[in-house]
Amino acid sequence: MSDLAISIQNISKVYRIDPTTGGAASRTLQEDLVNFAKNPLRRTTSSKKQEIWALNDVSFDVHEGEVIGLIGRNGAGKSTLLKILSRITEPTHGFADIFGRVGSLLEVGTGFHTELTGRENIYLSGAILGMRKAEIDRKFDQIVEFSGVSKFIETPVKRYSSGMAVRLAFAVAAHLDPEILLVDEVLAVGDASFQKKSLGKMSEVAESGRTVIFVSHNMGAIKNLCTRAVLLDGGKALVDGDVDHVVQEYLITASEKGEWHTEIADREDRQGSGALRFTGFQLRGSNGSTVEAAVAGEAVEFVLQFQCNSEKIQNASIMIWLRDAFTKGLLRLGTELTAQSFNELPQEGKIICRVPRFSLRPGRYFIDLGADIDGVKADRVIRAVTLDVVGGDFYGSGKVPLHPNDGDLLCEHSWRLG
Amino acid sequence: MSSALRNISHLTAARLRDRIHTQIQNEKILHVKKKIDKGSSKKISWHVRIQRSRGWSGLSLRELWSFRDLFWILAMRDVKLRYKQTALGVTWVILQPILTSGIFAVIFGVLAKLPSDDSPYLLFAFAGTLPWTLFAQSLQRAGSSLVSGREMISKVYFPRLILPISSSISVLVDFLVGLVSISVLFLIYKVPLTWNLLAIPGLVFVNLLIAIGVSFWISAFSVHYRDFIYALPFLIQAWMYASPVAYASSIVPDQWMALYSLNPMVGIIEGFRWALLGQGEFSWISFGISLAAGLVVFALGALVFRRVERGFADVI
Ligand SMILES: Nc1ncnc2c1ncn2[C@@H]1O[C@H](COP(=O)(O)OP(=O)(O)OP(=O)(O)O)[C@@H](O)[C@H]1O
Ligand SMILES: [Mg+2]
Numbered sequence: 001m002s003d004l005a006i007s008i009q010n011i012s013k014v015y016r017i018d019p020t021t022g023g024a025a026s027r028t029l030q031e032d033l034v035n036f037a038k039n040p041l042r043r044t045t046s047s048k049k050q051e052i053w054a055l056n057d058v059s060f061d062v063h064e065g066e067v068i069g070l071i072g073r074n075g076a077g078k079s080t081l082l083k084i085l086s087r088i089t090e091p092t093h094g095f096a097d098i099f100g101r102v103g104s105l106l107e108v109g110t111g112f113h114t115e116l117t118g119r120e121n122i123y124l125s126g127a128i129l130g131m132r133k134a135e136i137d138r139k140f141d142q143i144v145e146f147s148g149v150s151k152f153i154e155t156p157v158k159r160y161s162s163g164m165a166v167r168l169a170f171a172v173a174a175h176l177d178p179e180i181l182l183v184d185e186v187l188a189v190g191d192a193s194f195q196k197k198s199l200g201k202m203s204e205v206a207e208s209g210r211t212v213i214f215v216s217h218n219m220g221a222i223k224n225l226c227t228r229a230v231l232l233d234g235g236k237a238l239v240d241g242d243v244d245h246v247v248q249e250y251l252i253t254a255s256e257k258g259e260w261h262t263e264i265a266d267r268e269d270r271q272g273s274g275a276l277r278f279t280g281f282q283l284r285g286s287n288g289s290t291v292e293a294a295v296a297g298e299a300v301e302f303v304l305q306f307q308c309n310s311e312k313i314q315n316a317s318i319m320i321w322l323r324d325a326f327t328k329g330l331l332r333l334g335t336e337l338t339a340q341s342f343n344e345l346p347q348e349g350k351i352i353c354r355v356p357r358f359s360l361r362p363g364r365y366f367i368d369l370g371a372d373i374d375g376v377k378a379d380r381v382i383r384a385v386t387l388d389v390v391g392g393d394f395y396g397s398g399k400v401p402l403h404p405n406d407g408d409l410l411c412e413h414s415w416r417l418g
Numbered sequence: 419m420s421s422a423l424r425n426i427s428h429l430t431a432a433r434l435r436d437r438i439h440t441q442i443q444n445e446k447i448l449h450v451k452k453k454i455d456k457g458s459s460k461k462i463s464w465h466v467r468i469q470r471s472r473g474w475s476g477l478s479l480r481e482l483w484s485f486r487d488l489f490w491i492l493a494m495r496d497v498k499l500r501y502k503q504t505a506l507g508v509t510w511v512i513l514q515p516i517l518t519s520g521i522f523a524v525i526f527g528v529l530a531k532l533p534s535d536d537s538p539y540l541l542f543a544f545a546g547t548l549p550w551t552l553f554a555q556s557l558q559r560a561g562s563s564l565v566s567g568r569e570m571i572s573k574v575y576f577p578r579l580i581l582p583i584s585s586s587i588s589v590l591v592d593f594l595v596g597l598v599s600i601s602v603l604f605l606i607y608k609v610p611l612t613w614n615l616l617a618i619p620g621l622v623f624v625n626l627l628i629a630i631g632v633s634f635w636i637s638a639f640s641v642h643y644r645d646f647i648y649a650l651p652f653l654i655q656a657w658m659y660a661s662p663v664a665y666a667s668s669i670v671p672d673q674w675m676a677l678y679s680l681n682p683m684v685g686i687i688e689g690f691r692w693a694l695l696g697q698g699e700f701s702w703i704s705f706g707i708s709l710a711a712g713l714v715v716f717a718l719g720a721l722v723f724r725r726v727e728r729g730f731a732d733v734i
Contacts, residue, residue: 015732029643087468087575089731095469106573115499124495127488128574 003099005180005211006062006085010094012235013055013080054080056235057094062213064099067206069226069243070215071250073292076232078215082106082182085213100211103129103178105170114158118149118168121157125172139175146197147171163326167194174201181205184215196405199224219247219362219391220400251295251390260305261385264369271380276316276345276371280305281385284352294358294387296410297394302333302353304369308345313373316342318351321368322360322387330360330408359410361401362391475724482577489584496559496588511592512599515551519543522664532665537695538607544600545694546663546687549621552593553629553683554654556586560633561650564641568734578727579720582633586626593622600694612696621689624705627712628682634719638726641734662687679704682711 055077062068070078083089085096086104112121122143126136136143144150147168149160157165183202203225206212216222222229222243229246231239239249265279284301285291294300302320319334333353335341342351365387371379391400394410401407501507519540526532527539534542560582564571567581597618604611640646658664661683670678678684685704692700 028645029649030645032643083572083731084468087466088572090470090728091468092470095467098466098468099464101464104574113495113499115502116495120495120498123491127485127491128570128576130485130576131487133487133491 003064004061004097005064005066005099006213007097008061008081008085008094009059009096011055011058011081011084011091011096012053012093013077013084013089014092015052015054017050017052053235055084055091055232058232058235058237059094060230060237060240062211064211065209066228067212067214067226069222069229069246070213070232071217071219071222071229071246072232072238077235078232079106079184081232082184082213082215086182098180100179102180102182103173103176104182104184105173106182106184112157112165112169115156117156118144118147118153118160121168122172125169129173129176131176143168143171143175146174146201148194163194170194170198174198174205178210180211180213182213185217193405217364217388217390219250223247223391247391251293251392262305264381264384265307267381267384269382272371272377273373274379275308275310275373275376276313276378277307277309278304278369278371278379278381278384279307279348281367281369283387292388293390294360295392296358296360296362296389296400297392297396298358299354299356300358301355302367304351304353305349306345306351306371307348313345314343315374316345316378317372318342318353319370319372320353321370323366323368323383324408325364325366327366330365357394357412358389358392359394360389361406361408361410362389363408364388365408471728474721477579477720477724478577482579485577485580488576488580489587492580492584493587493591496585497591500588500592508595511595515544515547515596516599516603518551519547522547526664532669535666535668535691535695535697537697541603541607541609541695542666542691543664544603545691546661548593548596548600548694549625549686549690550658550661550663550683551596552589552622552625553686554658555589555592556626556629557633557636557654558650559589560585560630561636561640562647563633564637564730564734565644565647571734572731578730579634579723582637582723583630586630586633589629590622590626609695614693614696614700617689617693617700621686621693621705624709624712625686627716628686628708631712631714631716631719634716634723638719638723641730642726657681657683679707680711682708682715684708 058077058081070081072078080089082104083106084091085098086102086106088106112125116124122140123133123136126139126143127133131139144153147164147170149164149168152160152164157168160168199221202212202214206225212225214222214225226243228241229243230237231246231250239246261281262279264281265277270277280303282303282305283291283294284303285295286299288301291300304318304320317335317340319332319336321329322331322333323329333355366383367385367387369379369381369384370377394400395412400410501511520543522543523539526543527534537545563581563585564578570576571578571581603609636646636650640650660678660681662670667678667684667688685701685706685708688698688701689705689708692698
């Protein structure tokens with residue numbers, strides 16, 4: 001067994017939020033002064049505060065050279081754990097021992113300032129990540145070359161496309177050369193060729209014997225890069241072990257809990273007459289129960305909750321667009337495509353779209369919703385919800401294309417000698 | 419009876435689990451120790467234990483030192499942004515103290531006919547405005563430095579003290595530009611140059627010491643109380659009128675003088691007048707008060723800052 005790189009022992013993290021201030025933990029002076037004036041003897045608040053156990057007694061060891069995937073649902077505590085390990089925040093209980101220089105990539109673009117040029121931002125971001133100026137000087141050319149934005153290096157970053165800024169930021173962080181690398185979901189951005197490059201860089205880092213903890217919702221990338229994985233759920237380390245096993249466990253737990261996305265109802269930035277409005281979204285799995293993520297190769301149902309603002313709606317057509325992070329359309333599902341339409345819709349109700357075999361590669365996608373009444377635009381909600389797709393067994397062979405460059409679509413096919 | 423039995427077996431199970439747990443922990447600690455021992459000879463560059471810190475912690479100057487480039491890069495970022503974003507850029511930095519002093523000269527010199535210790539009032543006011551601007555701008559910028567750097571604070575670890583310090587350094591650059599502009603006034607008014615000018619670096623140092631010290635308090639405060647930043651300009655203004663920026667401290671009534679000179683900016687501003695205009699006497703007592711106050715405010719401020727910085731990332 002090789003040497004320890006990280007030893008996490010019974011770490012818990014409690015966040016206190018104050019529901020009366022809309023969750024913000026910081027307060028206003030005015031409020032405290034007023035409270036003090038009303039009742040100078042009692043210490044203000046603290047009774048109203050809620051506790052959130054973002055991490056609850058998590059322990060595991062990471063050995064030198066190991067590449068560990070950290071997976072779990074939204075809010076499971078993955079980012080919190082990485083923040084503790086990179087010393088951004090302190091644990092409430094427990095401790096961790098870290099052997100070696102830590103570099104963390106919790107979010108790209110940290111410290112980027114849009115008024116400054118690419119060159120200036122490289123120095124700024126490098127120094128914030130802990131590089132000395134001489135070190136940045138030395139790696140400057142490599143960084144620029146890796147980012148692929150060399151032509152724009154003297155241009156203010158505000159003239160960059162968002163993809164270019166991300167590439168530059170990742171390039172800086174990727175050249176940090178730490179002994180231990182903590183990466184939180186940064187590879188989900190950038191175009192396909194850049195994702196490929198970043199994943200390549202990540203596996204280079206892993207192969208060079210450095211220790212990596214990698215957080216992602218992309219099970220493909222996790223399986224590709226990691227040998228071991230830890231599943232966090234509700235702040236606890238639920239399963240720890242071989243990556244295939246842990247990912248399988250995750251898929252089971254992930255498909256159990258899903259919720260209504262009712263935030264759609266409050267979206268103001270929508271288009272259309274409003275004769276019909278979407279008010280909620282829910283994802284259902286093959287057996288009709290609500291799920292949090294779709295499984296590639298299995299049935300999935302999109303449940304759209306709606307509200308009608310006029311009587312007797314006739315000839316309603318509904319559409320769903322699935323897009324990648326760059327708003328590139330991947331799929332369109334629509335009643336007009338299946339030559340259907342809805343008549344006499346009730347004031348409130350649900351419309352369900354069933355896809356018998358879901359055919360997108362594991363990853364994160366975005367859903368736009370649309371409704372037309374009699375050919376007139378009634379409602380459009382762009383990026384209504386995010387859709388996580390987790391790996392399933394689409395081809396019945398246990399294999400899925402993992403490389404970002406392999407495209408996002410899965411398609412049934414067979415081979416023969418002709 | 420049976421429930422009692424269950425309780426006992428439950429208890430022993432828990433105890434057993436505890437024992438196994440501590441055993442595992444001990445082994446781990448041993449392992450860690452072995453590793454640390456070996457570490458000295460091997461390539462491990464360092465070991466940190468991450469846990470909740472309690473009580474007061476020191477400044478960790480070693481760590482600050484390892485981030486020394488960041489001070490400068492952040493300060494230069496602030497300077498560049500300021501000069502890029504305002505239409506007038508550098509001109510504004512030069513004009514602002516001159517305009518302010520002009521207003522003081524008209525109101526206090528021409529209208530109120532306050533004494534200016536024999537110098538042209540404009541020059542007199544300028545010699546006070548220059549160090550004051552350094553102080554006030556540091557407070558203003560450093561005070562908001564944590565809140566405006568919240569992106570960084572919640573995504574990267576670096577010594578948080580760097581943020582207020584580097585904002586103050588960036589204001590120092592403005593101050594140096596301001597010094598250039600005063601030399602133009604010197605030429606116009608034909609002020610003789612004196613050896614007193616050599617005291618300026620020392621005065622600037624103490625001025626910054628006080629400014630950064632106060633900024634530690636203000637910035638720490640402003641993370642926990644978001645609305646504090648709105649009260650800050652009023653505090654700074656009140657402080658200005660309690661300092662001899664626009665008037666000479668000789669007009670302060672004698673019975674108030676003792677209290678008045680507890681303000682550490684009094685010694686600094688008077689010192690600047692002495693150094694730039696070459697008149698009066700240098701008051702070592704005032705300077706001593708400023709230096710002592712600066713050291714105390716800085717040291718305590720840094721300690722308080724270090725104490726509350728642990729919660730910054732969660733709250734900000
Ligand atoms: N600064 C904070 N103040 C209060 N609560 C917080 C704070 N940061 C995180 N939390 C809470 O802690 C829990 C864990 O959050 P965390 O960001 O670690 O989840 P995650 O696993 O990274 O999720 P995701 O997959 O969405 O990135 C959540 O319930 C979150 O609301
Ligand atoms: Mg996260």
